[in-house]
Amino acid sequence: MLVWAGPAGAAEAVDPASLGLLWGLPFAGLLLSIALMPLLAGHIWHHHYGKIAAGWALLLMLPFAAAFGLAPMAAEIWHVLLQEYIPFIALLLALYTTGGGVLLKGTLVGTPATNTALLAVGTLAASVMGTTGASMVLIRPLIRANAFRRRKTHSFVFFIFLVSNIGGSLTPLGDPPLYLGFLKGVSFFWTTTHMFSEFLFCAVLLLGLYWLLDSWLWAREQPRAPVVAARQPLAIEGWPNLALIACIVAVVLAQGFWQPGEVAVFGDRIGAERLLAILAFLGITVVSMRVTPPRLREANGFAWGAMAEVAKLFAAIFICMAPVLAILKAGPAGAAAGLVGLTSTAAGEPIPWVYFWLTGGLSSFLDNAPTYLVFFNLASGDAVALMGQGALTLAAVSCGAVFMGANSYIGNAPNFMVKAIVEEQGVRMPSFFGYCVWALAILVPLFVLVTLVFFR
Template sequence: MGHAGRLGVFAALLPALLPGSAWASGADGAHMSLLWGLPFAGVLLSIALMPLLAGRLWHHHYGKIAAGWSALFLLPFALVYGVGEAWGEFTYVLVTEYSPFIILLLALYTAGGGVLLKGRLVGSPLTNVALLAVGTLVASVMGTTGASMLLIRPVLRANAFRAHKLHTFVFFIFLVGNIGGSLTPLGDPPLYLGFLKGVSFFWPTEHLFAEFLTCAVILLAIYYVIDSLAWAKETDIPVHDGTHQPLRIEGWVNIALLGVVVLGVLLQGVWHPGEVSLLGQPIGIERLVAMAIFLCVTFASVALTPNALREANGFAWGAILEVAKLFAAIFLCMAPVLAILKAGMAGAAAPLVALTSDAAGAPVPWVYFWMSGVLSSFLDNAPTYLVFFNLAGGEAGRLMTDGALTLAAISCGAVFMGANSYIGNAPNFMVKAIVEEQGVRMPSFFGYVGWAVVFLIPVFVLLTFLFF
């Protein structure tokens, strides 16, 4: 298509992008067309399809492709709303959303990669179930990302000899990367946002435990059956030589550093000294202090961890670089989609929003569960949680009491269904990247979604009837 043709296509789409008779200020979802979501759809389809259809091109240029989709959002946005508004949208995402996200992830990735579990660890079905169960429990203490980074490499080493092991890493994402983080605000970003909004620290522990236990027990049982069948097909199982090789941890300094990260996360919920301006965007001082702590943890981990330990752990920087590049585009391009959802009944997503209430105006918990969940599967689950938290009234005191069932539905939807795709929660894509870095082939984007449809969706249907 020539230059004139491209201009013609853009001219045809421009009226649908415009907000009508009055411009909105920034990403005001009440005045935005659903067409603003096309770049976000482009990012998702690129992640899903290009590794299959143009794998060589994708692996060498995924960062440029992601940047291209970002430009396809920002440039029309600048044309419609003005360069100043486009710069404001870019800096808002950079300062308040992306930077805190990626700096925390970097600290967890670096420190987690500096912990080495040594000793005899053979990936039998019982061993694997034990590892997944421990990770599922630890995730609510150190976060789904922290638990994933701590345990994914031991699971990889334990199963290195196995020919049939893909299912182990899929269920690892289900359980350790998502469902395990449902019991405290430290576990998963959606619950942490609820904590910042006034939901008490142990409210999820009390009100989500039954849902958590149901999911965890069912999925661990299913996994054990699948892994037992796969184990029966293995032909190269290591023979025990009779020597005693006790499990031991090396890199204890990184365990301490992971504790510092947890304290840094908790700090942001209890200390609010005020705000400052960064690139024209207001940001809490506590968030800047936390980011500084996380960067210090990263540098300390690099300085204090012997290179030989990281090499023995199979540590490399490629996975975090891939996550950083792709999620930069995801965060930016999903901004208008979230803005439209935040607009509620005033936005283009009003027909969806209307489903959350019955004829009398009362909330419908099971609709909140599925709507927050399905959107969390493809949008970042933290802001999606916040959208539905506010849609349900946004008052923590009332939601924890009279609206407890609705708040539980939103919380479970955002945390549990973040497991439905690789981009639903940060650990998902990171685990995939680490596993593939070690030479293990993971399912494609749609292949993974297929696993979720087969094993997760029936469990979520059961949860709907049991609890919502």
């Protein structure tokens, strides 16, 4: 593929306006496999999910090569891998490794008050160290604190809602969509000032609802807390990994300020700062493995299975969703013109609540970062204008991408990672559709309220 993805392939880029909706079928098939196969053929899925995901990717790549040529196919796939997947997986690997090297010690008993406090801390931390970083650091303490409880799945579902998604609303460091906006010219603290009310509204309601639910389940279960000889004070072990997480945040932030130009890699061009960031993330991963004592990772329940699952499935997801995103990027000229047309009035004025729901609805199943970029550009793509007169529209796009990434396991990378880590520790999580039912019951009514209060 790399041999074919040269200048010739790049020169023959496929026009997104020429793509029909049928090119989205492999992506739909992959989603249905992720949703149904663990329920209908769990043994086959858990042993062969990588092969099944690769099969759906091939069902896109082979017809694409037949329709447009081998060189354009190779160029398109390499573009997706270089621009989207490799930077994504390198960052995720670094955060997964460093987060797994931070151990919160001490006596943590999963009472409603303790669990709510952990979720609140994670929600606030997510805007500083990113939703992935906060999720990787705090999910294991939450698992250990609730190990003695029978009813605990709801805690991990709300963890995904709050820490893995809504918590990343306040800075470009919080979630990839906001970081893309920062790279496009949105000022660093714009999201802090313009999304704080929406963030606080969602966080307070979800934390309050969680406390009520957990208190009710605690009373029904009447769990017997583990007996400890003496309560140990809370302490953090693995400080070098916290320093490495700070380095990751610094590398992410530096890409917005230092952009020396592009370099060609097998016929496609990528910013030199992004290439160096990938190398930095890999270097940080190696350093983390060397400086972290094996006993600490063992105490944390650290294993590579969750990372391998995310890496394999998201490779296929990024490839299969590429034509769907291309169709959206084509705007009024593409096969999704009817959908795109809903975003504006007859006079051409943007409709913020439509931007909120379209960006959010698609972010629930597509990667929320490129989905944000599609609607950011559709709303004009001019950061200065959007921060001023178009502030409500930009807030709607930003909230939709960040908040509604929580609607499914694949809406945001940490969602699936948290699911995999929890299941790796022997705790059963809802199925794909089961989780979506949680989202429909809790998040969708919340987002209706957000629409009525902020975007009507």
